[in-house]
Amino acid sequence: MTADTAAPHALVGALDRFKVAPPDVARYDTDTATAARALRAEPEQVARLAAEGLPHLVDSARGPLFDYDDLMNIGMFCGTGQTVPELGLRFLMRFAASPRASWFAPRDWEVGVHPSRTPGGEGAEAPAAEDERLDVTVxxxxLAAPGVELLEGGPFDEPLATNGYRAAVRLTGAEHTVRDPRIHLVWDEVVAELASHRVIYQTVPEPLRTDHHRAWELGVADCVVAARLLADRLRAVGLEARARRGYLLGLFGSDHAWCDVVEDGVHKSLDPVFAFVATVGDERGVAKSPEFAAACFGSRFNRLLPCRTDSAEPLVYFDAEPAPYWAMVGVGARPRRTV
Incomplete structure (x- = not known):
């Protein structure tokens, strides 16, 4: 075993730290080789996970097939610091440790959205004919959202584009505080359930994201589930709120969701998952930042690009159905270079 390979006991130990995808929403379509790449593990270690109880199906030609979301949760909770989800979260959240002013200043980004059509991304094995049959929309x-300015690309006249797009955008953050006690109460309730681990922050399959109340009752949530639930509870107490979804930009782009609430005519962002991650800190390999966690309650960050959705609907579709989690490896972002 190489130094970069996850320790077998660490992967198996993660099985008790999250909840596997319910059978009615699980997609057992990820083979051992793809699982090993995502977990920085040997195929034998993936086989041991199956033997220890990780749900899977056995295909006569491809062998054991796993749910990709379950694999991402194994990686996130194993604590090796080397798996794809651990590294991704750490890189994406590095900006939280930057000076406060850097979270809000205008920032130019080059964004490319060309979703992967195969698990594991470019170079992964998949029948070409199957790829060609996929109708991809994103x-x-x-561009009507506060703080978003298109510099290059488009036009984006429709809410969905075929295959993907490239664009340059300027994102400008904003510092806001929240006064309404109703917002404070709802926010505190949602964040407290995450902090107490009554609800586990983990990867959630897209079909379960759609039924976010069921996910919350099952005790699991990701950013989409938390944003939708927060928006529902804010509307229930008479406030104007909606779940937003777009991309968190950094060394690459990642699907992310948050909530917007209107106070005094101003759209203020509420991000319970960012606040939770910045609060628990090293538990996820991310530095603790109370200042950043506090800013998640009302302020808008210059690394979040909202997309055109009504209630945090999926960002990528294959044949008009929500694309699997692994499609996100086709999202790229980098600071824009000016000559």
Whole structure:
């Protein structure tokens, strides 16, 4: 075993730290080789996970097939610091440790959205004919959202684009505080359930994201589930709120969701998952930042590109159905270079 390979006991130990995808929403389509790449593990270690109880199906030609979301949760909770989901979260959240002013200043980004059509991304094995049959559509940037300016690319006249797009955008953050005690109460309730681990922050399959109340009752949530639930509870107490979804930009782009609430005519962002991750800190390999966690309650960050959605709907579709989690490896972002 190489130094970069996850320790077998660490992977198996993760099985008790999250909840596997319910059978009615699980997609057992990820083979051992793809699982091993995502977990930085040997195929034998993936086989041991199956033997220890990780749900899977056995295909006569491809062998054991796993749910990709389950694999991402194994990686996130194993604590090796080397798996794809651990490295991804750490890189994406590095900006939280930057000076406060850097979270809000205008920032120019080059964004490319060309979703992967095979698990594991470019270079992964898949029948070419199967790839060619996929009708791929993606949601486009919401240029009407506060702090979003298109510099290059488009036009984005429709909410969905075929195959993908490239664009340059300027994102400008904003510092806001929240006064309404109703917002404070709802926010505190949602964040407290995550902090107490009554609800586990983990990867959630897209069909379960759609039924976010069921997910919350099952005790699991990701950013989409938390944003939708928060928006529902805010509307229930008479406030104007909606779940937003787009991309968190950094060394690459990642699907992310948050909530917007209107106070005094101003759209204020509420991000319970960012606040939770910045609060628990090293538990996820991310530095603790109370200041950043506090900013998640009302302020808008210059690394979040909202897309055109009504209630945090999926960003990528294959044949008009929500694309699997692994399609996100086709999202790229980098600071825009000016000559």
């Amino acid at each position: 949601r486009v940037p919401d």
